[in-house]
Amino acid sequence: MPLPPFLSSLPDPALWWGPLFTLSEWAIRLTMLVYVPQRRAPAAARTWLLLVFFLPWLGLLLYALFGRIYYPKSRSLKLARINRGIEQLRTRISHELPQGPLPDALCQAGAGLIERVGSFAPMRGNTVTLMDRYDEVVAAMVADIDAAAQSVHILMYIYAADATGRTITDAVLRAARRGVRCSVLLDALGARGGLKAYTDELRHAGVQVVPALPVQSLSAVLKGKSARFDLRNHRKIVVLDGRVGYIGSQNIVDAESMPGLPNEELVARVTGPAVSQLQAVFLADRYLETSDRDLGAADFPPLAPDGPSIAQMLPSGPGYGTQNAQMVLVSMIHNAMRRVVITTPYFVPDESFLQALHVACYRGVEVHLVLSQRIDQRFTQSAQEAYFGVLLEFGVQIHLYRAAFLHAKHVTIDDTVAMVGSTNMDIRSFALNAEAALVIYDREVVKKMVRIQQRYLADSDTVVREKWAARPLRTRTWQNLCRLADSLL
Template identity: 35%
Template sequence: MNFTLLFTLMALVHVLLIVGVSIRIIMVRLPVSTSLAWMTLIFFLPLGGVAAYLLLGEKRLGSRFSARSRAVYERYERWLKEVPEEIRSDPQRLSSQGQSLNRLAATTVHLPALCGNRLELLDATEPILFSIISDIDQARKFCHLEFYIWNEGGRANEVAAALLRAADRGVTCRVLLDAVGSDRFLKSRLARQLKAGGVEMAVALPVSWSSIFRVRPDLRLHRKIVVIDDTAAYTGSFNLVDPRFFKQDSGVGEWVDAMVRVEGPGVLALNALFRWDWELETGCDLGAQAARIGEIPATRQTGGSDVQVIPSGPGKTHNTIYQILLMAIYSAQEEIVITTPYFVPDDAVTTALLTGAERGIKVTIIVPERNDSRLVHYTCRSYFDDLLSAGVQIFLFKAGLLHTKCVVIDRNVALFGSVNLDIRSFWLDFEVTIGIYDPDFVERLLALQEKYIQNAVEVNLEAWRRRPRRARFYENLTRLASPLL
């Protein structure tokens, strides 16, 4: 065997792999930090790095999904433009920050803030599930549920029972679940019972070995939406789980979540988002079965809150929530309070928070003390030094895994939904948040955040700097991978 020739061929393949994929990375125009991270990985681990990049490096949704998205976009855009003036929020009633956020979101997703909504904050598992079950039991036309995770056990099974009762009395029930987040449930006996009982079930973003290099497997549907009869809707951070039966072996305690129940025109926007997601996965157009937003009477208004539904995800609205978050942080004049389970911001968000603190804004970040991901746990803490040095207050929640996602600006606007303050939520997952431009309701969100702080310990800068060298090493090491997370 000619070992010299073999070595030369291996070296040539090594170089071609590095050069070829590096050119591809340059042409795709990923964020600079992400591009450099991928190129570094490929240089040191060419085979593994190339395989990882082909799997996870680009936002590939597949030709069928992309074609359906293009086909329905214009129709939904026309539907959204039919929003009548009487349910559009009057910009003069909004704060200056609310006006700016409203304009940006309306420009990017073509859905303005809607007035006349009644909002109810549900901040614990029992009231969340009780309220959803109660609304399902009163449904007359349809029940639409969309979740990242449905996990069997406890009160979550009572939601399934309520859906079976609704289907039995002729109510159309549809459930859309993420293929990865709800993988175990989709294979369960309970899922089969729901299908047999007349509940329509669809799987979002399915993953298979045959498509793994054509469709990026970690692009996930992370939204949490419930819509009942166009009269009530829910959104927030809550997956369809009973915390007493969910990830009990993870060592982080029970998950702590919150949802907002909406009555009024905002329900129609959340239902439109569900219909969009359902059609992209099933090809079934639910538009003919839904009320036209232009035909909704002003009497549908049930409260005094202005709400804006803001979707985000790979495709047409790929960075909307990210843009709005940055604008919200930079618009703050007095106070920013952030609650998030996963804190892995990019450079732009980190700079915005540091700049806010350094110009005298009170910036507070609440994260869980323990996280279900060790990688995220260490990466999150790698940001603490800079933030604490700039004057940011950081609280570690001790009473479970705090999973609520909420940003409050100056006590008059809030962003509340499924979006984590991390790169995945900014760029990769399909998310939904609601912009809330009602100072009275924002005060309720602040009261909830204050309750979280009462169950948390504040991170002290001097004590933090005395942490072990080993912890610092892990934090800085995992931060190198943050652009790839």
């Protein structure tokens, strides 16, 4: 059938399509060259511009989805209200608990910064028990849930439909049937297996089940009405009766969730006034999802001193407007005098974190980085390995743990500061995920964490600078290519 006259008069598409496409690509490149660097770190801007210049249309689409940390205004306003409530709670608590100076200048500087960027003040009178045996953590949680009389609150990134998930779910069901108020807040993406398997059963027993950061439609994300789907709630917190708390790296999932690569974790069991801060983080996250302000008497019971440790919560995430966990760690590394030991499964640092490690080594501080020899994300592993050369040049000692997938996330600074929680030492944890860590100012707790770290070192291979420099060119090239995407990880 012949074309209509007005179409037949147009030039052959083969003649104008190519130039038009080329023109559109250059329009994208030039526009993004102006737009991307605005309010972005130089390294992140370089990563995105490199992608856009090589693949303009694909880069534009990916940037629309992942390039900016879309955090809805409604959630920001809620978080501001939460922080005002925490300030009021802190004022009340300060009159009820013993006060006094922190052990040294490092602790004082760190605690002051955390209070300014994370809202929580250091609290005296806590007992912090470090637990590094997977099954013991599960057993202790079940025992404490079974002992709960008022409330059970669980916030998890991964909650799997496996034996461990079944064990914890059964304990929560038993508590609900005793009349205990139970709330389970689970990341909608990370815990999708557990949500699908257990939600109906838990809700039928009267348990409140709340998916955190549910994935919205693409149009809602692009319009800025929903958080990006890769902004996740990565926290792991359990609070029982407002008196016993757990915080650390361990999810509710079998240790052998990856065949041949068992997880090894570190969790802190806490009693004392600092549990109120864990509780506040849980209730704040629940409020962000549900606007639920319903608090029972068990949520914040009288806060009596229960031990020798000073502890302080450090929540972080895109809603805080700054990378506060990264800021605190960089500050503490700069203030370290003797020794820094960092344990993390994922290490993809930004320039300021690298510089802090560099300066620490030049000042004579002993810096150790403990990583897993095998991890569950090959691309990320190659990206972090690209940093080994420069770290070894600085004088950082890198240890690769052989025995398991070392998923634990903790830090010791000198002899006085320990940090344990869900925060990885990578750009994703610092900028995108909602994380939580407990900072402890107690020499005895630090000694216990150092003993755990020494066990890691005894079962690790130390990376030798000369051997690392001799790795094949193809390996080095692949690692450096992966590193180019560090801001996307």
